[in-house]
Amino acid sequence: MAIQKATVVGAGQMGSGIAQTLAHSGIEVTLYDLDRSAVDRGIKLISTSLNRLVSRGKTTDELRLQLLDRIIPATDFDRTQDTELVIEAVTECMETKQRIFAQLDQICMPHTILASNTSSLSITELGSATNRAPFVIGMHFMNPVPIMPLVEIIRGLETSNETFERIQILSQQLGKTPVEVKDFPGFVSNRILMPMINEAIFTVYEGVAEPEAVDQVMKLGMNHPMGPIALADFIGLDTCLAIMETLYHGFGDSKYRPCPLLRKYVQAGWLGKKTGRGFYRYS
Known part of the structure; x- marks a missing residue:
């Protein structure tokens, strides 16, 4: 019905x-x-x-x-x-x-x-x-x-x-x-997406590249419609962190450890587009 x-x-x-x-x-x-x-x-x-x-x-x-x-x-x-x-x-x-x-x-x-x-x-x-x-x-x-x-x-x-x-x-x-x-942490979508976003943030954290460069590589080289750093801002960095924590604790695997920079931005209240500031600034 x-x-x-x-x-x-x-x-x-x-x-x-x-x-x-x-x-x-x-x-x-x-x-x-x-x-x-x-x-x-x-x-x-x-x-x-x-x-x-x-x-x-x-x-x-x-x-x-x-x-x-x-x-x-x-x-x-x-x-x-x-x-x-x-x-x-x-x-x-x-x-x-x-x-x-x-x-x-x-x-x-x-x-x-x-x-x-x-x-x-x-x-x-x-x-x-x-x-x-x-x-x-x-x-x-x-x-x-x-x-x-x-x-x-x-x-x-x-x-x-x-x-x-x-x-x-x-x-x-x-x-x-x-x-x-099936009922596993992150299901399919976020079990794949969030570790990619987390790794992108690690490249910024480790000084490999600036956020704009990371996003350009993924857009121009991998044909992504939006770069992972910009996408994290769009989703909300607090949401990204919560999902990474769920993956990390759910699987007990260090590969899901949230990037310290992600955690720091959330602690600062820089949650992305919804707060006007994340890895990018928004008017």
């Missing part, structure tokens, strides 16, 4: 992109965050994205208004009581995510699917915070969500076939290509 009502928990860049994508497919979406200002920022991100599509002739103003009408702001979990799917998109912290999943487990209908947009954390461990592990699954979107076609679908140890199939069908309805991966 097609999903008609969904909730997105976390109104940041990923959460707002997921909400926009769901609404574009005709799904009524509740966009939740802790306070109204965070939700308002999420709605503004969606509105800006839709305005850009209208200006480029990719959609109409009428459709833009219809999409916005399908997205309902919320600052409490009351509206999740009758939702069929919750997609969590909060900070990459297991303790925070487990607390949210435990709350949702008490509020949502017994058959509501709880999905996480986690980019590296264990779906099995998230499911253990609930009494509905068969209905817990990973649904890892790529950034920017409305544009990127991939969704990694991650089964936990107890995720049911029915849950997997419903999320696979939903992903296709959203115009995405779902790819099933």
Whole structure:
């Protein structure tokens, strides 16, 4: 049965992109965050994205208004009581995510699917915070969500076939290509991507090259659309560090050790594009 009502928990860049994508497919979406200002920022991100599509002739103003009408702001979990799917998109912290999943487990209908947009954390461990592990699954979107076609679908140890199939069908309805991966740290995407970014930062740390040079080598020599240093800034250096920590502790292998320079930038609050400064400066 097609999903008609969904909730997105976390109104940041990923959460707002997921909400926009769901609404574009005709799904009524509740966009939740802790306070109204965070939700308002999420709605503004969606509105800006839709305005850009209208200006480029990719959609109409009428459709833009219809999409916005399908997205309902919320600052409490009351509206999740009758939702069929919750997609969590909060900070990459297991303790925070487990607390949210435990709350949702008490509020949502017994058959509501709880999905996480986690980019590296264990779906099995998230499911253990609930009494509905068969209905817990990973649904890892790529950034920017409305544009990127991939969704990694991650089964936990107890995720049911029915849950997997419903999320696979939903992903296709959203115009995405779902790819099933096993529940290992970093899954496939970030197990490959993040060590490359980390190694690129090591080349800066060790004085091999400046960030601009590293990015040029990978763009011009390897045909990457964006250099790894610029990509790290775009993703958020705090997110990159959190994923590297997950890989490092999850596998116990020194090859995943986060670069000290990455750690230092995060400690300084230089998180990349979202804070105006990372390896590059942003106005």
